[in-house]
Amino acid sequence: MTKLSRRTLLGSLPTSFETGPEWLRALRGRAASTLREQGLPTKRTEAWRFTPIRSVANAEFSPEEGSAPSLTSPVPEGVTARSLRQVLQAEPTLLEGLLDLGGTPTHFAALNTALFSDGLWIDVPAGMAIEAPIELVHALPTSSERSVAYPRVLITVGDGAELTLVETYAGENAGQLTNSVVEVDLGRNAKMNHARVHENAGLQVGRVDVRQDADSNYRSTVVTLGGALLRFDVRCLLQGKGAECQLDGAYLIDGEDLVDHHTLVEHQASHCRSAQSYRGIVSGKGTAVFDGIVVVHRDAQKTEAHQENRNLLLSETATVHTKPHLEIDADDVVCSHGVTVGSLDEHQLFYLRARGIPEDLAHSMLTYAFLESIVERVSHEPTRARMREAVLTRIPHGDDVRGIA
Amino acid sequence: MLKIEDLHVEVDGKPILKGINLEVKAGQVHAIMGPNGSGKSTLAYVLAGRDGYEVTKGRVLYKGQDLLEMAPEIRAAEGLFLGFQYPVAIPGVSNIYFLKAALNAIRKHRGEDPLDAIDFMKLSKEKAALVQLPDELTKRSVNDGFSGGEKKRNEIFQMAVLEPSLAVLDETDSGLDIDALKVVAEGVNSLRGPKRAMLVITHYQRLLDYIVPDVVHVLIDGQIVRTGDKDLAKQLEEEGYAEVRDAQPL
Numbered sequence: 043m044t045k046l047s048r049r050t051l052l053g054s055l056p057t058s059f060e061t062g063p064e065w066l067r068a069l070r071g072r073a074a075s076t077l078r079e080q081g082l083p084t085k086r087t088e089a090w091r092f093t094p095i096r097s098v099a100n101a102e103f104s105p106e107e108g109s110a111p112s113l114t115s116p117v118p119e120g121v122t123a124r125s126l127r128q129v130l131q132a133e134p135t136l137l138e139g140l141l142d143l144g145g146t147p148t149h150f151a152a153l154n155t156a157l158f159s160d161g162l163w164i165d166v167p168a169g170m171a172i173e174a175p176i177e178l179v180h181a182l183p184t185s186s187e188r189s190v191a192y193p194r195v196l197i198t199v200g201d202g203a204e205l206t207l208v209e210t211y212a213g214e215n216a217g218q219l220t221n222s223v224v225e226v227d228l229g230r231n232a233k234m235n236h237a238r239v240h241e242n243a244g245l246q247v248g249r250v251d252v253r254q255d256a257d258s259n260y261r262s263t264v265v266t267l268g269g270a271l272l273r274f275d276v277r278c279l280l281q282g283k284g285a286e287c288q289l290d291g292a293y294l295i296d297g298e299d300l301v302d303h304h305t306l307v308e309h310q311a312s313h314c315r316s317a318q319s320y321r322g323i324v325s326g327k328g329t330a331v332f333d334g335i336v337v338v339h340r341d342a343q344k345t346e347a348h349q350e351n352r353n354l355l356l357s358e359t360a361t362v363h364t365k366p367h368l369e370i371d372a373d374d375v376v377c378s379h380g381v382t383v384g385s386l387d388e389h390q391l392f393y394l395r396a397r398g399i400p401e402d403l404a405h406s407m408l409t410y411a412f413l414e415s416i417v418e419r420v421s422h423e424p425t426r427a428r429m430r431e432a433v434l435t436r437i438p439h440g441d442d443v444r445g446i447a
Numbered sequence: 448m449l450k451i452e453d454l455h456v457e458v459d460g461k462p463i464l465k466g467i468n469l470e471v472k473a474g475q476v477h478a479i480m481g482p483n484g485s486g487k488s489t490l491a492y493v494l495a496g497r498d499g500y501e502v503t504k505g506r507v508l509y510k511g512q513d514l515l516e517m518a519p520e521i522r523a524a525e526g527l528f529l530g531f532q533y534p535v536a537i538p539g540v541s542n543i544y545f546l547k548a549a550l551n552a553i554r555k556h557r558g559e560d561p562l563d564a565i566d567f568m569k570l571s572k573e574k575a576a577l578v579q580l581p582d583e584l585t586k587r588s589v590n591d592g593f594s595g596g597e598k599k600r601n602e603i604f605q606m607a608v609l610e611p612s613l614a615v616l617d618e619t620d621s622g623l624d625i626d627a628l629k630v631v632a633e634g635v636n637s638l639r640g641p642k643r644a645m646l647v648i649t650h651y652q653r654l655l656d657y658i659v660p661d662v663v664h665v666l667i668d669g670q671i672v673r674t675g676d677k678d679l680a681k682q683l684e685e686e687g688y689a690e691v692r693d694a695q696p697l
Contacts, residue, residue: 387535388498389535390535390537392497392498392519393531393534393535393537393589394537394545394549395496395518395519395520395523396495396496396497396519396520396522396523396529396531397520397523397545397546397549397605397609398520398523398524398549398550398552398553398556398609399520399545399548399549399552400520400552401518401520403548403552404520407540407545407548408537408540410539411537411538411539411540411588412539413539414538414539414540415538415539418539442548445544446539446540446541446544446545447539447540447541447544
């Protein structure tokens with residue numbers, strides 16, 4: 043592993059791209075020029091209004107070589123999991139058109155596109171249903187170095203195929219930046235369960251871009267457990283008739299951490315269904331940001347779209363900025379959205395205490411229970427257990443609440 | 448067991464209870480009947496220690512101790528049980544975990560060792576059978592998606608497991624059909640005993656056909672206006688509250 047000299051994020055963009063296939067050089071070139079034109083987001087950038095990244099933009103990082111995620115589960119027969127770098131060297135045409143699923147990337151995604159050096163491509167061929175999940179861990183080395191990594195993952199799930207993917211983002215060092223891009227391409231009638239656990243103590247900007255063909259089904263559950271500054275975008279493009287996506291998230295924010303979730307669901311075809319439910323607990327001087335957009339295109343009739351963000355504020359110094367919104371251009375749709383920001387429910391608290399449960403334990407039970415309704419949606423039992431455990435270790439009296447669900 | 452002396456209670460500055468006097472001895476079942484808005488539920492909540500009820504006068508002695516000084520969980524640990532009129536749902540907390548936590552908190556207060564999982568499951572199965580609460584409901588989140596009858600049965604199931612000395616049952620009959628009412632009443636009756644007292648709060652006489660009280664009080668406008676035996680309940684059913692409303696407070 044070679045350490046290169048430290049540079050700012052924008053300062054590390056090369057003036058030209060000399061290696062790789064022609065289409066990739068062009069893609070990286072477009073990403074770099076977009077980035078040079080627009081710069082990194084500032085407080086005046088609408089989508090970054092509450093997430094100050096000036097210190098990140100001004101900081102100098104050394105690039106972390108070999109930041110490809112590690113596979114921690116066996117790869118089932120028939121599924122291929124290959125290094126992006128190797129495929130780009132040996133059979134680059136296989137990837138053409140698959141590394142910019144979300145269109146021309148902007149901001150941090152553009153930075154990743156311009157600079158990623160390796161990554162992972164998992165391909166599930168048509169008709170293959172994989173029961174055992176594939177597990178990935180993104181872990182930065184525990185060096186004290188201020189470094190930046192650009193993990194890149196591409197998932198292609200063929201027509202009628204099924205995949206469960208569990209991703210864990212871990213890192214101990216608050217000075218390290220992970221700028222990840224995960225792209226998912228779901229064929230007709232394909233199905234994917236995507237669980238992500240963010241236990242990254244440092245800085246992370248992450249993006250998941252999902253493109254869905256007809257009758258495909260994408261379910262994402264993310265559990266975010268703090269981090270100095272974490273920003274996650276999930277974008278689902280429902281391009282085929284009858285596609286469905288369900289985006290769920292749970293976050294637990296403490297100290298001076300800031301966690302920002304952005305979602306975008308674009309209903310481009312008719313008869314699609316989307317539902318989002320994000321829930322979080324914010325205490326200390328923590329800040330939660332939720333921004334969810336559902337766009338219903340003019341031809342996307344018979345759309346059903348729901349969106350919900352609920353927050354528990356456990357201290358007076360905790361902050362929540364939440365903005366769910368709908369942009370609807372079709373007329374035959376069923377859409378809803380809702381937001382709550384509040385404290386623990388007095389009726390529930392009294393019920394527990396009236397049965398003899400001490401007040402502090404009752405608080406912990408209700409705090410945990412608030413997130414459990416998201417965690418319980420994770421279909422893969424070991425992952426669900428791990429998420430529960432991760433939440434329990436981070437709430438007061440968590441040990442006493444074990445087994446609550 | 449329970450001695451209420453000249454209890455005055457206000458909610459949001461408005462007087463609700465206006466001088467209640469009541470004594471319940473161990474082994475007795477008292478019924479409190481009254482029309483809507485008479486202060487029945489307020490009395491139940493004040494005894495259990497809910498916030499928002501201001502005692503402006505009077506006192507409540509429970510086993511000789513000042514009940515109103517105790518936190519709700521201490522009251523429960525000392526053997527007081529409130530059967531809620533509207534049991535709240537708590538998604539994400541399983542019924543069985545909740546009840547085990549409650550029982551072990553109470554045991555800890557009494558200086559007893561916690562019940563382990565196996566012994567608790569045995570106890571829980573036995574008590575669930577008492578009120579015919581399906582196994583599946585004991586594992587679900589507390590009251591989440593329960594029907595009205597299931598919620599009430601769940602209250603009595605909890606009472607059976609926690610074995611309180613004083614049970615205050617707030618309109619346990621509301622929302623129950625006759626079959627469910629019988630099941631709930633049987634559960635309650637099986638818990639009657641010389642060391643246990645009960646305060647059964649109800650709007651209708653119907654429940655008292657199945658849980659036969661030793662003493663019946665009529666609560667109107669924050670005061671107990673009549674006290675009698677079980678025949679008073681029958682009289683109320685026939686004549687209505689209007690007759691007794693004009694009676695002089697005792």
